[in-house]
Amino acid sequence: MNDISLLAYALLGLLQQEPRSGYDLRKIFASTPMGTFSDSPGAIYPALERLGKRGLVRSRIEETSGLRRRRLFRPTAAGIRAFKTWQTKTIVREDVIHSVDELMLRFSFMDETGSAAEARRFLKGLKSELGGYIPNLRRYLAKNSPDMPLSGRLAVESGIRGYETLFRWAKTAMSAYSKRKRRGTRR
Amino acid sequence: MNDISLLAYALLGLLQQEPRSGYDLRKIFASTPMGTFSDSPGAIYPALERLGKRGLVRSRIEETSGLRRRRLFRPTAAGIRAFKTWQTKTIVREDVIHSVDELMLRFSFMDETGSAAEARRFLKGLKSELGGYIPNLRRYLAKNSPDMPLSGRLAVESGIRGYETLFRWAKTAMSAYSKRKRRGTRR
DNA sequence: TATTACATGTAAGAAGTTACATGATTAG
DNA sequence: CTAATCATGTAACTTCTTACATGTAATA
Numbered sequence: 001m002n003d004i005s006l007l008a009y010a011l012l013g014l015l016q017q018e019p020r021s022g023y024d025l026r027k028i029f030a031s032t033p034m035g036t037f038s039d040s041p042g043a044i045y046p047a048l049e050r051l052g053k054r055g056l057v058r059s060r061i062e063e064t065s066g067l068r069r070r071r072l073f074r075p076t077a078a079g080i081r082a083f084k085t086w087q088t089k090t091i092v093r094e095d096v097i098h099s100v101d102e103l104m105l106r107f108s109f110m111d112e113t114g115s116a117a118e119a120r121r122f123l124k125g126l127k128s129e130l131g132g133y134i135p136n137l138r139r140y141l142a143k144n145s146p147d148m149p150l151s152g153r154l155a156v157e158s159g160i161r162g163y164e165t166l167f168r169w170a171k172t173a174m175s176a177y178s179k180r181k182r183r184g185t186r187r
Numbered sequence: 188m189n190d191i192s193l194l195a196y197a198l199l200g201l202l203q204q205e206p207r208s209g210y211d212l213r214k215i216f217a218s219t220p221m222g223t224f225s226d227s228p229g230a231i232y233p234a235l236e237r238l239g240k241r242g243l244v245r246s247r248i249e250e251t252s253g254l255r256r257r258r259l260f261r262p263t264a265a266g267i268r269a270f271k272t273w274q275t276k277t278i279v280r281e282d283v284i285h286s287v288d289e290l291m292l293r294f295s296f297m298d299e300t301g302s303a304a305e306a307r308r309f310l311k312g313l314k315s316e317l318g319g320y321i322p323n324l325r326r327y328l329a330k331n332s333p334d335m336p337l338s339g340r341l342a343v344e345s346g347i348r349g350y351e352t353l354f355r356w357a358k359t360a361m362s363a364y365s366k367r368k369r370r371g372t373r374r
Numbered sequence: 375t376a377t378t379a380c381a382t383g384t385a386a387g388a389a390g391t392t393a394c395a396t397g398a399t400t401a402g
Numbered sequence: 403c404t405a406a407t408c409a410t411g412t413a414a415c416t417t418c419t420t421a422c423a424t425g426t427a428a429t430a
Contacts, residue, residue, distance in 0.1 A: 005389065023409050033324060033343050035284060043390060045411055050389090068398050068409045097222065104342050111336035119338060137220065149298035150367065151306060154360045155291050156220050158353065165352040166345065173341045180337065192417065210381050230418055232383055237417095255381045255426050 004056075004082065006102055008047050010037055012075055012083045013109040015057060019074040022048055036101065048073055056082055080113075088118055091125035096133050100166070116177055123174045130167045134160065191243075191269065193289055195234050197224055199262055199270045200296040202244060206261040209235055223288065235260055243269055267300075275305055278312035283320050287353070303364055310361045317354045321347065 004012075011025060014034075022045050029039035038044075051057040056079035062070040075083070087106045095103055103126065110119040137160045145153055191199075198212060201221075209232050216226035225231075238244040243266035249257040262270065274293045282290055290313065297306040324347045332340055 003388090007390085021409075022411090026409095033327065033346055038390075040391070041409090041411065042392070042413090046389080049411095068396095070409070104345060108339050108342035110338035112338075140220065150363060151297035151299075152295050154356075154363065155295035158291060158356045158360075159220055161352050161356055162349055165348050169341075169345045169348055173345075176337060176341060190416090194418085208381075209383090213381095225418075227419070228381090228383065229385090229420070233417080236383095257381070 004051075004054075004086070005047065006105065007037055007043060008051055008056075009083065009086055009102075010034065010105060011044070011047060011051065011073075012056065012079055013105070013113065015073050015075050016080065016083065016109070016113055019072040021062075021070040021072055023070070051079065055079075083109075083113060087114055088121075091122070091129050093129055093133060096126070096129045096163070116181060120174060120177050123170050123177070127167060127170045127174070130163055130170065134163050134167065137163065191238075191241075191273070192234065193292065194224055194230060195238055195243075196270065196273055196289075197221065197292055198231070198234060198238065198260075199243065199266055200292070200300065202260050202262050203267065203270065203296070203300055206259040208249075208257040208259055210257070238266065242266075270296075270300060274301055275308075278309070278316050280316055280320060283313070283316045283350070303368060307361065307364050310357050310364070314354060314357045314361070317350055317357065321350050321354065324350065 014020060014025060014028060022041070025048075026039040026041065026044055029035050029037045029044075048057065048059070052059060052073075055076055057073045057075050059071045059073045062072050087109065089106075091103065107119070107122055110122060137156070141153065141156050141160065148156075201207060201212060201215060209228070212235075213226045213228065213231055216222050216224045216231075235244065235246070239246060239260075242263055244260045244262050246258045246260045249259050274296065276293075278290065294306070294309055297309065324343070328340065328343050328347065335343075
């Protein structure tokens with residue numbers, strides 16, 4: 001009942017940056033690294049409609065333009081709350097196994113909708129879960145290697161290396177936040 | 188009409204290793220790194236049913252067991268053909284942007300259902316597409332960095348590092364196949 | 375005797391895909 | 403005049419999720 005799709009959270013995050021139309025959002029998905037999301041109108045317009053029905057966004061028709069009417073969306077207070085709740089959830093093992101994309105989406109909006117302390121808490125949690133999970137994968141591979149074909153072993157190795165890279169990234173990200181804190185700068 | 192879901196391809200690949208029941212397949216998804224797929228009965232049994240209707244797998248009831256009856260599935264000739272066609276498709280830019288998981292699934296069965304030459308061809312294609320795409324991402328980040336918040340920059344950086352890791356993996360995988368070729372060994 | 379593991383399935387609903395439909399304005 | 407870009411939407415279909423339903427055998 002109260003579950004919101006990943007796409008819907010992405011929309012909610014982007015709308016917190018500035019009010020945008022469905023078309024604006026489609027363009028972002030079509031032309032930036034956020035392009036992991038679908039830019040199809042059949043995904044975006046119904047998703048905005050649903051967010052509206054749940055009271056998480058509201059919209060008004062922009063009238064100034066000479067082109068066809070644009071409908072500009074912005075999050076409501078409830079929408080901002082829902083986003084924040086999602087963004088600051090505790091990271092669990094399940095997240096690193098099945099939802100790394102979701103974790104990165106949460107993090108990518110951290111500066112705009114959260115505090116530096118929340119970013120650091122997020123990175124700490126991520127490091128902790130990865131630190132617990134990676135050895136499991138290594139153990140699995142060591143144990144089952146003899147029975148696996150080369151391609152299977154390599155595929156698992158690829159997954160592990162991806163997690164290791166993420167772990168190292170979390171460390172550098174953490175130190176970037178520490179540096180910023182010491183210098184007291186923004187951006 | 189003739190599109191087959193990723194889950195269905197995973198099932199088809201596993202059934203080529205040996206005949207298995209729906210429950211066997213669920214256990215694999217529940218307890219191995221293939222666990223990125225859902226182990227829910229509501230996903231697997233209907234998927235097997237669909238594969239059956241399309242003539243890609245056939246099943247028979249195993250009678251020897253004392254437990255509740257098991258239905259064992261195995262791919263048909265058409266199923267093996269469909270899998271192979273999918274597995275050896277040319278890798279395009281779109282694949283590295285939206286379907287890295289699918290690429291790894293294709294590769295993971297390469298030794299069992301394809302030849303070493305196909306594995307090498309796959310890795311060559313992957314390297315080539317990544318080699319073309321990664322600089323795009325780097326350029327995007329360099330250009331847009333000034334306007335992005337720290338968390339946004341770091342999120343993009345994480346994605347790039349993931350692709351770079353995959354690129355390095357493809358090189359080591361390639362050399363693993365070269366080594367095996369020289370030695371003439373298997374496994 | 376109660377729980378766990380084995381084992382297969384269905385039903386309702388959510389959300390995405392592809393394809394289609396519509397319409398205005400500007401650039402060539 | 404034609405194509406491209408801006409802009410919003412709908413409909414049919416597919417597939418997955420969650421939850422329920424059923425039943426057997428072994429184990430604690």
